[in-house]
Amino acid sequence: MKLTCDEASAICDKSQYKEASLWEKIKLKVHLFLCKKCGLYAKQNKIMSTCLKKIEELEYHKTHHLNQEEINCMAQELKTKIEL
Amino acid sequence: MAVTDKQFLNPEKWVSLHADYLFNYTIGRLNDRDLAKDLVQDTFFSALKAKENFKGESSERTWLIAILKRKIVDYYRKINSTKGKAEVRMNFYADGEREGEWLEERAPTTGAEKLKKRLRMKNWPKFWKNASEIYLKNTKWFFRMKTIHQIETEDICKELDITTSNLWVIIHRARTQLRKCMEDNWFKN
Numbered sequence: 543m544k545l546t547c548d549e550a551s552a553i554c555d556k557s558q559y560k561e562a563s564l565w566e567k568i569k570l571k572v573h574l575f576l577c578k579k580c581g582l583y584a585k586q587n588k589i590m591s592t593c594l595k596k597i598e599e600l601e602y603h604k605t606h607h608l609n610q611e612e613i614n615c616m617a618q619e620l621k622t623k624i625e626l
Numbered sequence: 627m628a629v630t631d632k633q634f635l636n637p638e639k640w641v642s643l644h645a646d647y648l649f650n651y652t653i654g655r656l657n658d659r660d661l662a663k664d665l666v667q668d669t670f671f672s673a674l675k676a677k678e679n680f681k682g683e684s685s686e687r688t689w690l691i692a693i694l695k696r697k698i699v700d701y702y703r704k705i706n707s708t709k710g711k712a713e714v715r716m717n718f719y720a721d722g723e724r725e726g727e728w729l730e731e732r733a734p735t736t737g738a739e740k741l742k743k744r745l746r747m748k749n750w751p752k753f754w755k756n757a758s759e760i761y762l763k764n765t766k767w768f769f770r771m772k773t774i775h776q777i778e779t780e781d782i783c784k785e786l787d788i789t790t791s792n793l794w795v796i797i798h799r800a801r802t803q804l805r806k807c808m809e810d811n812w813f814k815n
Contacts, residue, residue, distance in 0.1 A: 546726025548718040552798040559772065559797075561779060579728050585738035586805055593808075597754055598774050606653045607646055612663060617641040620670050624637050 545573045550580045551587075558591045633682045635689075640670050644687055648694055654775055655698055656767060665701065669694040695785060702786055705764050717802040732802075736809050753811060761803045768793060769800040 545553070550573040556562040557570065574581050608616070636643075645666055652662035673693050680689055717732045719725050728734075758766045768786070771777045772793065783790055 546718070547728045548726040551717075551802060552794065555798045555801045556794060558801075559779075579733045582734035582737070583805065586734055586736070586741060586809065587801065589738060589741055590801065590805060590808065593750055593754070594773050597751060598776065600751060601774060606650050606659070606662075608649050608663070613641060613645060616645055616663075616667055616670070619667065620637065620641055620674070623671055623674055 543569060543572070545569050547573075547577060547580050550574070550577065551583050554580070554584050554587055558587060633680075633685055635673075635677060635680050635686055637670075637674055637677070640673070640686075640690070644690055645670075647687065648690060651691065652694065652698065655771060656701070657770060661701075665694065665697045669697055672697070699786060702764075702767065717799075717806070732806055734805065734809065736812070741809070741812060753808075757804060757807050757811075761807060762800050765796045765800055768796045772797060 550570055553562050553566045553570045557567060562570070574584055648666045648669060649662055652665050653659070656662055656665070669690060673690055676693070680686075684692075717729060719727050719729060758769070762769055768782065768788075771782050772779070777785075779790055779793060782788075783793055
């Protein structure tokens with residue numbers, strides 16, 4: 543039942559992805575109630591998730607394209623190999 | 627016999643049909659333009675060599691993706707066995723009476739409200755980019771896949787051939803590491 547801070551913060555990390563089990567969450571709650579440092583960690587972790595969400599939004603809609611020069615170069619190299 | 631369903635390869639058209647798609651797929655996992663380009667090119671070369679193995683049961687693209695996936699896994703394996711191991715700082719006492727407790731100098735100290743206020747001022751995307759390069763090193767790919775690209779745990783583990791507990795250890799290290807440098811950074815500036 544008793545967790546170390548290492549274990550508690552690991553569960554806290556897992557819960558940022560909503561993948562901590564119910565039992566883990568209960569154990570975490572108990573630990574957070576008793577440990578100020580981990581309590582702080584949990585709060586900061588949440589903020590970190592919000593920050594990372596922003597990166598996700600920034601990157602999500604970005605599609606990456608090869609430019610024409612890169613395409614040509616690739617096609618040329620492949621062509622040489624095909625002819626071999 | 628469903629002869630009409632049989633797929634055929636058309637290497638002359640690979641670049642125009644699939645290069646962009648494969649490139650995007652790779653960037654989603656490795657986020658490095660040059661590297662992604664090389665891996666895509668390499669995929670075409672390998673595919674060409676393995677042309678005879680194509681049974682025509684899947685589409686050309688699916689087949690190419692399968693080859694590309696192997697290239698990506700090989701790449702992860704290579705970087706993880708050689709240089710650039712993540713700079714793993716200890717965050718907790720590793721043994722002794724206080725095993726598993728926060729190391730004094732690595733423990734969170736700043737209240738959340740204070741952090742939130744600083745947050746708006748910081749150039750977060752830039753900070754993230756630097757911090758993930760410096761502190762997460764190779765594990766940044768795992769962290770990215772899970773956190774930024776939100777790929778399912780199961781899929782990451784299958785794709786990169788690691789166990790779930792391995793992945794969670796990586797995530798845990800990455801987050802405790804990032805947290806520390808975020809806190810330091812917010813208050814240094």
